[in-house]
Amino acid sequence: MLRIAIDTAGDIPADWVDEYDVQMIPINIHFGEQTFLQGVDLDNEGFYRLVDETGTIPKTSQPTPQQFVKFYREIADPGDTILSVHVTGKLSGTFASAELAARELEGEFNVIPFDSAAGSAAQGYMVQEARQLERSGASIQAIRERLEFIRSKIQVILTLDTLEYARMSGRVGTMQAALASLLNVKPIVLLEDGVLEMFDKVRTRSKSLEQVLDMIKERLGGQLANVAVVQARDPQAGQTLLEKVRETLNCKSLIMTELSIGIAANLGPGTVGIIAYPIA
Numbered sequence: 001m002l003r004i005a006i007d008t009a010g011d012i013p014a015d016w017v018d019e020y021d022v023q024m025i026p027i028n029i030h031f032g033e034q035t036f037l038q039g040v041d042l043d044n045e046g047f048y049r050l051v052d053e054t055g056t057i058p059k060t061s062q063p064t065p066q067q068f069v070k071f072y073r074e075i076a077d078p079g080d081t082i083l084s085v086h087v088t089g090k091l092s093g094t095f096a097s098a099e100l101a102a103r104e105l106e107g108e109f110n111v112i113p114f115d116s117a118a119g120s121a122a123q124g125y126m127v128q129e130a131r132q133l134e135r136s137g138a139s140i141q142a143i144r145e146r147l148e149f150i151r152s153k154i155q156v157i158l159t160l161d162t163l164e165y166a167r168m169s170g171r172v173g174t175m176q177a178a179l180a181s182l183l184n185v186k187p188i189v190l191l192e193d194g195v196l197e198m199f200d201k202v203r204t205r206s207k208s209l210e211q212v213l214d215m216i217k218e219r220l221g222g223q224l225a226n227v228a229v230v231q232a233r234d235p236q237a238g239q240t241l242l243e244k245v246r247e248t249l250n251c252k253s254l255i256m257t258e259l260s261i262g263i264a265a266n267l268g269p270g271t272v273g274i275i276a277y278p279i280a
Helices: 014-019 044-054 065-075 094-104 121-135 140-153 164-169 175-181 205-220 235-248 261-267
Strands: 002-007 022-025 028-031 034-037 059-061 081-086 110-115 155-159 186-192 195-202 225-231 251-258 272-278
Touching (some): 002 121, 081 094, 081 140, 094 110, 121 140, 121 251, 140 272, 155 205, 164 261, 205 235, 205 272
Parallel strands (some): 081 110
Antiparallel strands (some): 028 034, 028 059, 186 195
């Protein structure tokens, strides 16, 4: 039997979890001496409330190999294949932990860790397509080839509303050196080769949203695409962008998801963007 897993740096519509039988392993959120499991004992609103109350931006860490071993044994039966899709290995050790656990469990399960080279809704679409292919009779090799295609085509473009989280997390490549000159602007951030890089700076929120959409449109052309609008604690901006995407792009599927704590902790509330890839 094929089990499909995803870490909680990935974003997936709530109804997809049951519809596509997806299991989720939580990342660790550290507030001082306290450690929470994302989605288990700390939800998104609770996370933001703690930030507001403490004035402290938490640190995140990947599940340990031991956590993965325990997780895999809970979701699968001996002999099962587990396709485990994870946030980019260039920004997180999650994929490496999954690989170590897979080696430890050789002979018990066939664990296939897959580095999405992205995160958020990119992972969500990958596990959706993996399950759809499995249900249509595709082999695990065909499923992996499809995920590799998605990985090669995925576009991730975001705009940040605040620089504080990115400054403290250090997760955005060239942003650190530019911070002094970027006060009161809205950075445009791209995911390139699994790493977040600052692309441009825009003076207003509306202009930044327009640029995100224009860049995605240019990269997709008129191709039929799966598209996700992602937002962190700014559903209004997300909805505004969603409507513009619907009018502008050639969407096969269009969803909106809330950025996971694992990503929002590094980029901050108010982050909004588009994740998309052509169908073929």
